[in-house]
Amino acid sequence: MRFIVLLLSMGSVVLYGYALAGLGGYFFGRGRPDYIILGLGAGTLSAAASLFLWRKFLILLEKEAEKDSGENV
Numbered sequence: 001m002r003f004i005v006l007l008l009s010m011g012s013v014v015l016y017g018y019a020l021a022g023l024g025g026y027f028f029g030r031g032r033p034d035y036i037i038l039g040l041g042a043g044t045l046s047a048a049a050s051l052f053l054w055r056k057f058l059i060l061l062e063k064e065a066e067k068d069s070g071e072n073v
Helices: 002-028 033-072
Strands: none
16 A cells, blocks of 8 residues: 555555646746646645545554554454
Protein backbone atom coordinates (compact mmCIF):
# COMPACT_ATOMS: atom_id res chain seq x y z
CA MET A 1 0.00 0.00 0.00
CA ARG A 2 2.91 2.35 0.67
CA PHE A 3 4.05 1.96 -2.92
CA ILE A 4 0.60 2.89 -4.22
CA VAL A 5 0.59 5.97 -1.98
CA LEU A 6 4.03 6.90 -3.35
CA LEU A 7 2.83 6.57 -6.94
CA LEU A 8 -0.30 8.60 -6.26
CA SER A 9 1.72 11.32 -4.54
CA MET A 10 4.20 11.53 -7.39
CA GLY A 11 1.33 11.52 -9.87
CA SER A 12 -0.26 14.49 -8.15
CA VAL A 13 2.99 16.46 -8.47
CA VAL A 14 3.23 15.61 -12.17
CA LEU A 15 -0.41 16.52 -12.76
CA TYR A 16 -0.03 19.84 -10.94
CA GLY A 17 2.96 20.41 -13.22
CA TYR A 18 0.65 19.97 -16.21
CA ALA A 19 -1.61 22.64 -14.74
CA LEU A 20 1.34 24.98 -14.38
CA ALA A 21 2.43 24.25 -17.94
CA GLY A 22 -1.02 25.12 -19.23
CA LEU A 23 -1.04 28.31 -17.21
CA GLY A 24 2.52 29.21 -18.22
CA GLY A 25 1.54 28.90 -21.84
CA TYR A 26 -0.35 32.16 -21.50
CA PHE A 27 3.00 33.95 -21.21
CA PHE A 28 3.77 32.86 -24.76
CA GLY A 29 0.27 33.35 -26.13
CA ARG A 30 -0.55 29.62 -26.18
CA GLY A 31 -2.47 28.93 -23.00
CA ARG A 32 -3.96 25.48 -22.57
CA PRO A 33 -7.09 25.55 -20.42
CA ASP A 34 -7.52 21.80 -20.93
CA TYR A 35 -4.11 21.20 -19.29
CA ILE A 36 -5.08 23.46 -16.40
CA ILE A 37 -8.40 21.71 -15.79
CA LEU A 38 -6.94 18.22 -16.22
CA GLY A 39 -3.94 18.99 -14.01
CA LEU A 40 -5.89 20.57 -11.19
CA GLY A 41 -8.73 18.05 -11.25
CA ALA A 42 -6.74 14.84 -11.57
CA GLY A 43 -3.94 16.14 -9.35
CA THR A 44 -6.36 16.94 -6.56
CA LEU A 45 -8.07 13.55 -6.90
CA SER A 46 -4.71 11.79 -6.84
CA ALA A 47 -3.59 13.72 -3.77
CA ALA A 48 -6.87 13.01 -1.97
CA ALA A 49 -6.64 9.30 -2.80
CA SER A 50 -3.07 9.12 -1.52
CA LEU A 51 -4.02 10.85 1.74
CA PHE A 52 -7.01 8.53 2.19
CA LEU A 53 -4.92 5.41 1.60
CA TRP A 54 -2.12 6.66 3.85
CA ARG A 55 -4.56 7.27 6.69
CA LYS A 56 -6.06 3.81 6.17
CA PHE A 57 -2.56 2.30 6.25
CA LEU A 58 -1.71 4.10 9.49
CA ILE A 59 -4.89 2.82 11.14
CA LEU A 60 -4.01 -0.74 10.08
CA LEU A 61 -0.48 -0.29 11.39
CA GLU A 62 -1.78 0.99 14.74
CA LYS A 63 -4.14 -1.99 15.09
CA GLU A 64 -1.26 -4.41 14.41
CA ALA A 65 0.89 -2.65 17.00
CA GLU A 66 -1.88 -2.92 19.61
CA LYS A 67 -2.36 -6.57 18.74
CA ASP A 68 1.38 -7.31 19.07
CA SER A 69 1.70 -5.43 22.37
CA GLY A 70 -1.29 -7.33 23.77
CA GLU A 71 0.33 -10.68 22.98
CA ASN A 72 3.62 -9.81 24.68
CA VAL A 73 2.03 -8.88 28.01
